[in-house]
Amino acid sequence: MAQSELGAYLSTRRALVSPGDANLPSVGRRRVPGLRREEVAMLAGVSVDYYVRLEQGRERTPSPQVVGALAVALRLGEDDRQHLFRLAGLSPRARAAAVSDRVDLSLLELMTAWPNNPTIVYNRAFDVLASNPIADALFHSWTHSRNLMHIVFTDPGARTFYQDWRDVARNSAAGLRLGYGKAPDDPRIQQVLTELLSSSPEFAELWTRHDAHGKALQSKGFHHRDVGPMTLTMQTFDVRSSPGQELVVYHAAPGSTSAHALALLGSLAASTPQSV
Structure with a gap:
């Protein structure tokens, strides 16, 4: 039986937790990074055989108590915990329609x-x-694509536009994984995923990591061809009236060089009539 999404996720999360993280002694030579299967089983209070069956895909219906214990053992954050429960079939998944x-x-x-x-x-x-118009100006009027995943992974200029492209790429792949976990039957998510897996080796490699988390308050560095470098802080909000949509607002620290660059970008946007 092929490894399930649940099993693959458990395996990749296990590799990210060191014995020290779990307050366990590191004894003997370890062939793989992270915790051993028997250590996760012990921490979660399940048998080693049961945990092995979960990772191998031979057991796919753990109880909420077991999943909760695994989330604690693997030191999962809230997004990862919710993703684990969805993979175990214990949280509702959104219908594409x-x-x-x-x-x-x-x-x-x-x-x-x-x-x-x-x-x-x-x-x-x-x-x-x-x-809005200043966002259009920031993203160069979306000349490559109006899909952020395509911009990050298939736009030749992305590695210059995003100052920390590797971090942006890693977080973007994790965001798509989170959305995929919530609505795996969404045809548009499936389409974007298929396109990226076939066109971007970097995305394909990141997808195997099974990272799944949403955006939080963070700073992102840009190098805009018209106004130069700037660091903007992002605020991300769920749109309650339309589940599945997110609103992102960027701003710069008052009085900073980034604020001056952003003001110049706003002037450029104002000189080119656009509509939202």
Whole structure:
């Protein structure tokens, strides 16, 4: 029996936890990084045979108590914990038909009220559904694609545009994995995933890591061809009126060189009439 998504996820998470992280002695030579299977089983309070069957895909229906214990043993964060429960079939997954790509009119009006802050709305497949003029200017009017995953992994200029491209790539792949876990039957997610696996070796390698987490408050460095380098802080919000959509707002530290660059970008955006 082939290894299940659940088994693969457990295996990759186990490799990320050292004996020291779990307050276990490191005894003997280890052939692989991270915890041994028997150590995870001990920490979770299950038999070694049962845990081995979970990783190998011979057992696919663990109880909520077991999954919760595994999440603790593997030191999972909240996004990873929820992803584990979904893979175990213990949390509802979104139906593709329930996800709308229509952006609420009131949200569009709010985005236009932030002319100095690049603002976008995207879906689980990272298709940009709406953007304000300064966001259009930041992302070069979306000349390569309006899909953020395609921009990161298939745009030849991405490694220059994103100052920390490797971190951006890793986080982007983890974000798509999280969306895929929530709605694996979404045809658009499946399409983007297939395209990236066939066109980007870097994405294909990151996908095997099974990282799954969403965006949080973080800074991202850009090098814009018109205004130069700038570091922007991102705030990400779930759009409650449209589950599956996320709103991202960028801003720069007041008085910083990045703020000056962003103001110049806003002037350029204002000189080119656009619509959200």
